[in-house]
Amino acid sequence: MTNDQRLTTSDEKFYPFDTIEPKWQKFWRENRLFNVDTKNPKDKYYCLMMFPYPSAALHVGHGRNYIIGDVVVRYKKMRGYNVLTPMGFDAFGLPAENAAIKGGIHPKVSTLNNISTMKRQLNQWGVEYDWEREVISCLPEYYKWTQWIFLKLYEKNLAYKKKAFVNWCPSCKTVLANEQVINGACERCDSEVSQKDLEQWFFRITHYAERLLKDLGKLTEWPERVKTMQSNWIGRSTGVEIDFKIDGSPKILKCFTTRIDTIYGATFICLAPEHPMVSSLIAGAPNKIEAERAIQKMRGESKIERAQADITKEGVFTGSYVFNPVNGNKMPVWVANYILMEYGTGAIMAVPAHDTRDFEFAKQYKLPIEVVIDDPKNSFDPVTMKEAYTSEGVMVNSDKFNGIPSEQAIEKIADYFEENKFGKRAIQYKLRDWLISRQRYWGAPIPMIYCLKCGTVPVPEKDLPVLLPENVEFRPTGESPLKLSKDFVNTKCPKCGGPATRETDTMDTFVDSSWYYLRYITPHLKDKPFDTKTVNDWLPVDQYIGGIEHAILHLLYSRFITKFFSDIGIVGFDEPFKNLFTQGMIIKDGAKMSKSKGNVVSPDKLIESYGADTVRLYTLFIGPPEKDAEWSDRGAEGAYRFLGRVWRLIEKVCSSQFSTLNSQLTKEEEALKRKTHQTIKKVTEDLDEGFHFNTAISAIMELVNAAYDLVGSGTGGLLGSPVLRDAAERIVLLLSPFVPHIAEEMWRSLGHNESILKASWPVYDKSAILEQVVTIPIQVNGKLRSRIEVSSDIKEDDLKALVLSDAKVRPHLAGKTVKDVIIIPKRLANIVLR
Secondary structure, eight states, rough: GGGGGGGOHHHHHHOHHHHHHHHHHHHHHHTTTTOOOOOOTTEEEEEEEOOOOOOSOOOOOHHHHHHHHHHHHHHHHHHTTTTEEOOOOOOHHHHHHHHHHHTTSHHHHHHHHHHHHHHHHHHHHOOOGGGGGOOOOTTTHHHHHHHHHHHHHHTOOEEEOOOOOOOTTTTOOOOEOOOGHHHHHEETOOBEEEEEEEEEEEEGGGGGGHHHGGGGOTTTSSSSHHHHHHHHHHEEEEEEEEEETTSSOOOOEEEEOOGGGGGGGGEEEEEEEOOOHHHHHOOOOOOOTHHHHHHHHHHSSSSHTTTTTTTTOEEEEEEEEEEHHHHHHHOEEEEEEOOOOOOOTSSSEEOOOGGGGHHHHHHHOOOOOOEEEEEEEEEEOOOOOOOOOOSSEEEEGGGGTSSSSSHHHHHHHHHHHHHHHHHHEEHHHHHHHHEEEEEEESSSOOOEEEETTEEEEEOOOGGGOOOOSSSSOOOOOOOOOGOOOOHHHEOOTTOOOOOEEOOEEEEEEHHTTSSHHHHTTTTSSSSSSSSSHHHHHHEEEEEEEEEETTTHHHHHHHHHHHHHHTTTOOOOSSSSEEEEEEEEEEEEEEEEOGGTTTTOHHHHHHHHHHOOHHHHHHHSSSOOSSSSOOHHHHHHHHHHHHHHHHHHHHHHHHHEEEEEEOOOOOOHHHHHHHHHHHHHHHHHHHHSOOHHHHHHHHHHHHHHHHHHHHHOOOTSSSTTTTTHHHHHHHHHHHTTTTSHHHHHHHHHHHHSOGGGGGOOOOOOOTTTTTTTTTEEEETTTTTTEEEEEEEOOOOOHHHHHHHHHHTTHHHTTTTOOOEEEEETTTEEEEEEEO
């Protein structure tokens, strides 16, 4: 803030925000200004903020998401759009359950209490929603349809149960999806994640891998960073899947490789410790017990550490061999810590001469190295090689492919494999099926039943929802708490009527959030999750706003579920979100706000001291909204001073007598009019072209300063000018999306009877923004010597003549030769002397 924006202590309270803000919040609700009839999709605009976990009170960092969304909503309403802006709560899952455990109260009580607190805070911020559409994912009327989605996926063989090595968090005592493991640790508690072999439910998201990847091209209004993150997570690779025959067994071991040109140099096979064939391959090994111990140790290691290039390579020989299909060589099968099931088939053909990790492993265990790609400038000896050669080259020791450039050999050897049925071309994805089982209480029960006679049986749709029992010991033990509820577990088989048991795992909370944006459209339907026609009228979501941390988890899962819904014909689109904006975090003392760090800034005290509009303004002005920003309480004070300055300007304007607008404006009036329309243009472009709230607010501040320059002391200047009143009204309109409470009050003071939300957004006059007169600095050899005022459309030759004849410039030219006069139109003149 500039010095002239600072006030004396006598002006400590700039405006009565404590009465203004509750007044207008009540007005917006009572007049239902944010409620929408979805039966009328004309000029529709669906603006959605990611719904929050109700695990704790909100802090100012959370506020950025909701304040940004509210600005967009208010702006679009003033632009004439029929804006839908609902809100709800992602109320199931680990965040809410852990908060309840910490508080020592039941998750339902804790969650609903937190929802009440959050709704109060959102209301205090002046963030308005169509609350008649509220959805809360932990209530039966919502999770009934989450269970229905599970059944539909099961019908299409897209939900299945299998035993697999899964990520296990020892602290949360539950399994985690791959996407919930960050750098080898639980995303929620940072505990190191280990591997467990458990039977779990999965969604077959891999069946949609190619579409999820390809359709990123449709998302032209998504941040490139998010699309890159999803693309990398899906991880498409093209190559060859090789069938290796196992010595002494009819079974085949499949390996995927992108470097089939190195097949002649494969000297051993490496499996991930979690590979499903490990047990059978070590069954006859003389060192079986030792091998099992080594393999178990590898399984317990962090995947992120195992994936590091510099990890110490460890492995164990299985006692089994396979045959290389191109030369019949017998190759030992090893289990190695640097191989992960998440890549390819979890089995690799090891080519130590041409892969760094394989080279290190071969050296460690004295395994053979065979060069099959030579550097044309330098032949390699496998005995003396110090490192793997991983570049392109010429094929050697590769039978009929010798002498061919290695990049050409890839296609030729792939053809050879398919012709001889040694394998086939294949596409592999890093993406793995979505693990949705959780051994925790607070989640939607999985609607499946187990009958000794009929096997696994889905719960009939008419029996949904499968209610989550409340009288259960919910603290985690490593097994599902629902197993302890006999009334829940014991049931009857829907097929035969005999005794049966229910599935006791609950669903991952990301299943709940994968479809909530659809439920908002018709939230009170009892016979189906949503009305297809109305959903098709309003979706895809026009603007989705949330954190970058959801780039892979929530956003990928929502895209998958939407594509599934499109395939079964219940929606008419296959991407849920048209525009995506991911805001940066607000940090304090250089770190993300958290109670454990002691750096949480509560909005409650700030609002009590300065008002919600101050908190909103500073949150938006703190920096580019897509970037992280450091919170400063002093910055909030500066925002407060600015609003007091605007308040006093409007007070002065409202107390003045205005004259009739003259056809001939004074120079000062022309300047203010021009600045007003330039500001309208700037703010509109900043809101339309990338959410540049900070620069938009800065432009309004400049306009306020310009208005003050012309107001003077209040006894002279342009206080009675209609141009000033017009500028004041435009200032209030431009500010209204950012600081709506004070804007409504000032709008009413200016004589308007309706809410400012009913007013039209100002439109700039193209002719008014043109500079009639411009000031041109004159430099001589780069040093400022004078300034002149000229017409904005002056011809360059005429400007040069004025520059050279200027009285302050001529002394600097005496006795010297002018080499050039450089003109930057409307900005600068520079005389270059020899």
